[in-house]
Amino acid sequence: MNHSNESHSTRNTDTLITNLAQQASHSSTFNARAILWSALLIIFIPLLGMIMAALGYRSDWPMTALAKPALFFLLALCCVFQLIQLAKPIGTINSKALFLLPLAFGCFLLLFLAPPLTWSEAFEFKTYNFCFAWISGFGLIIYFGLRFILHRARPAMPHIFGALLGFFSATLVASFYAMHCPQDSALYIVTAYLPALTLVSIVSGLFPHKKWFW
């Protein structure tokens, strides 16, 4: 009886292999590293640079003004390394990403040197709404662009991959926008930038590409 089941199953497996082999056709390999870096260097970074040049960069450049874009740039870099890993079915933690996180945290600590704000001042700062809308709006646009470009990715966790891609898009926008924003306080980062990054991550985590599910 068991032997009969086994031979039946072996026959099914053989048929399956034959069918799968018949469907084999030439397909280029998916290289997440090359695709992601090319998309960033050729499309998104020049595009954001041009948009920010049109918006105008800030006039004063104290140390905190450098630490703010550096913080977001390092976070974006962490995400790139991790995304390259997670785009494959056997995604693991990338050690380079882990190495960059303390550096990003160091940049965040430097922002405490900026003139401090109170909670109400942070929420009522003149550019608060603009900061939030800019980062979340452009973050989502870039997310959907990257989602299309990375449609051949096959992550083990599509929602997590989507959320991380969204977080990456938002940090990329934030790293450019930070060169325009005149407010360097750490509290302002928490009240204006962090909600925008969270919003983009949640939305992108909820809307991963259909093809990422396999």
Added chain:
Amino acid sequence: MEMTLSQSTDSSNETSARLTPTLEIRLMAALAGDQQAYALFLRECLPYLRARATKLVDSNMRDDLVQETLIAIHKVKHTYDNSCPVRPWLAGIMRFKAKEAWRKAKNRHAFISLDDDSIALIDAQYPNANNADAQDAEIINLAELTAQLNAHLKPESAQALIATKIKGHSVEATAKTMGRTPSWVKVTVHRAIKTLRNELMEALK
């Protein structure tokens, strides 16, 4: 004897050392569209996949998991990085499929596997069960089934359920026959299954 054992170990090491590059080369050839190399690749993966599956699931689920993994390999083969060995890649895909199967089984609330005695009992009761025609004639006595379902469901629900799930008609065809909308059929069938499941769960308690 020692010499023989040592020779055998050496030869087995050589075989396993040779095996991985062959698998990689075959997979790369498959990605280039070579169907024969692809079939060989999948067949050569089978012993490894079966061994891995034995560690992940019960023996009665092993072949299902292997087949699911083979289909998954077919879907994600373009993500293979030729600078990495094949086996961890295969193991990762299988682990993912095993987790997915476990989640699905959990979502179904209850998964009852038949033991050998039950299978023997069914075989004795339905000796021609493997024959599709006999199955239609002997097992599915529609009148009896309808009567049984009518005891638990509304007649229209039973009719929709039998048409879609037993006779295999499409939702659209069933809706047309019953003079209803396809949405009504879908909802009715869904509710009928839910009702039967709840009653079964109650009976099993």
